[in-house]
Amino acid sequence: MSPVAGAETPTAEATPESRSARHGIIAMYGLESFGTGAFTSVQIVFFTQVLDRSPEQTSTALSTASLVALAFILPFGRFADRFDRRLLLGLMNAAVALFLLGYVLPPSAIAFFVTTALVVLLQRLIGPIRAAVIAELFPVNRVALRAATYVAHNIGFSLGSLFAAGALLLVDGEGVFRTLLLINVATFAACVLIVLRLPSTRREPVEPGQRRGWAALKDRPFVVATIANTFGSLHDAALFVGLPLWLLHRTNGPGWGIPAIIALNCVLVVALQVRLSRGTDTVRDANRRHWHGTLVMAIGCALLVFTGGRLNPLSWTLLTAAVVLLTISEITQSAGAWGLSFNLADERRMSEYQSLFGFGLNVQEVIGPILVTALVLAVPHGLGWLVLAAIVLLPVGVATRLLHRWAPVEGTA
Numbered sequence: 096m097s098p099v100a101g102a103e104t105p106t107a108e109a110t111p112e113s114r115s116a117r118h119g120i121i122a123m124y125g126l127e128s129f130g131t132g133a134f135t136s137v138q139i140v141f142f143t144q145v146l147d148r149s150p151e152q153t154s155t156a157l158s159t160a161s162l163v164a165l166a167f168i169l170p171f172g173r174f175a176d177r178f179d180r181r182l183l184l185g186l187m188n189a190a191v192a193l194f195l196l197g198y199v200l201p202p203s204a205i206a207f208f209v210t211t212a213l214v215v216l217l218q219r220l221i222g223p224i225r226a227a228v229i230a231e232l233f234p235v236n237r238v239a240l241r242a243a244t245y246v247a248h249n250i251g252f253s254l255g256s257l258f259a260a261g262a263l264l265l266v267d268g269e270g271v272f273r274t275l276l277l278i279n280v281a282t283f284a285a286c287v288l289i290v291l292r293l294p295s296t297r298r299e300p301v302e303p304g305q306r307r308g309w310a311a312l313k314d315r316p317f318v319v320a321t322i323a324n325t326f327g328s329l330h331d332a333a334l335f336v337g338l339p340l341w342l343l344h345r346t347n348g349p350g351w352g353i354p355a356i357i358a359l360n361c362v363l364v365v366a367l368q369v370r371l372s373r374g375t376d377t378v379r380d381a382n383r384r385h386w387h388g389t390l391v392m393a394i395g396c397a398l399l400v401f402t403g404g405r406l407n408p409l410s411w412t413l414l415t416a417a418v419v420l421l422t423i424s425e426i427t428q429s430a431g432a433w434g435l436s437f438n439l440a441d442e443r444r445m446s447e448y449q450s451l452f453g454f455g456l457n458v459q460e461v462i463g464p465i466l467v468t469a470l471v472l473a474v475p476h477g478l479g480w481l482v483l484a485a486i487v488l489l490p491v492g493v494a495t496r497l498l499h500r501w502a503p504v505e506g507t508a
Contacts, residue, residue: 116232116293117240123225123289125247127188130282131218132255133275134195137263141272146202156208160215165457171220172450173309180231180446184224185290191217192283198276219457223449230437230445232293238381241433242372249364310444311451316378316501318451320435323494325455326487327385327432330392330424332463333483334360337471338399338418344472345403346410356418363422371423372430378502381434386495388428393484395420400477435498 134141142148148156175183194217197210226241233240262271311317338356342348375381398417402410432452440448466486470479 113233113294117243119289119293120225120229120232120240121243121247123286124244125251126282126285126289128248128251129255129258130279132252133259133262134255134279136256136259137272137275141198141276142207145269145272146198146207148202148204148207152204152207156211157215159208160212161219161457161461163212164216164219165454165461167216168220168223168450168454168457169309169312169447172223172311172447172453173444175224175227175446175450176444179295180224180228181290181293181295184221184228185287187217187221187224188283188286188290191221192280192287195276195280195283199273219453220450222456223453224446226436226449226453227445228290228293230440230442230449234442237437238372238375238430238433239369241437242369242430245429246365246368249361249368253361309447310441311448314439314441314448316498317439317448319494319497320382320432320439321452321455323385323491323498324428324432324435324452325459326490327389327392327428328456328459329463329467329483329487330388330421330428331459332467333392333396334418334421334425336464337467337480337483338421340468341399341402341471341477342414345477346414347405348414359415359418360422360425363419364426367423368426368430371426372433375430375434376438378435378438379499381431381438382495382498382502383431384427385431385435386491388424388426388431389487389491391420391427392424393488395424396480396484399480403477 139153142153143150191214194210194213197206197213200206200210225244229240229244230237259275262275334356339353342352342356343350375384395417398413398420402414402417404410406414436449436452467483470483473479474482
């Protein structure tokens, strides 16, 4: 459960070099998300209309790539701990930029499937390695920096999506899609330059005789925290999948309500994420924040039960309150999850531990939309929202009790 003392040489986080590194990491998240937002907002149209892939081929390629990523994320995490994580992160960003260029090659079904699999796989693998780099460079203010990168990601992705929408309005033809793709390539290439400017740190490697086995999978507190986060992060599917479907199919809400939900979510995250992420530097505090975020999600789901049918001023108020609560849940649950993922991890195996945590998030991203869609649309009278709340509350509640019991009194992992 406890990180190995002395496994990492802390960096001085108040130095100009550390401030430069902090700004560089935040810029890396913002740049990458801008390019990704610009391209992913149009990628389905690009795949079907420019590359002439059928909707079935497109969905199959994306689903298969996600499953491939699930299979590789844990072994890759173990592999990454044997190398310089900073250098590895730079190589991965360069590889994504290179593989994205596969979409401009002469189109073929095989090339499309291979390119999609490689791009999605690397994008999923980058997340845990970035978290491990943050943990290595910033042993004290990890959660605060992670919160700042989350804000940068939201801003970048939103601006990228808006840029893509404006480009499509002003320019017609296939060229605009290829330009947006090349912008995504350029942002990943810029991330390589940023990563190479980050400072190096010294850390104690895992002893050769201790490299065998899956340390993270044998770490009960960390596995419990990972499972809790898998269920707790269902707020994502509830907000961005379930709520739009509910608005369109179970109410008379207007189509503009969906982008309004996304805009409100983005504004709240930017305004509150850093502030509400404070106070999650110990296992007990992070565990408590994670549970509070889950409770807020359950309350938001309960409000949505009363918003079905024809919307009136009261139901509009409840709907807006639910969006706010689900966003607060996203902010607080994520902050608690980051605190748990950093404080419960073995410093020498940070990539392996973060990959296990990322595995849980990837499972949620695959299964969550399917589960939420079934509950919202199939369960009558809006009771699917209550079922969703129960599905989240029960495992997270059990995990919270276990982690509170296992955590040291002084609150250190």
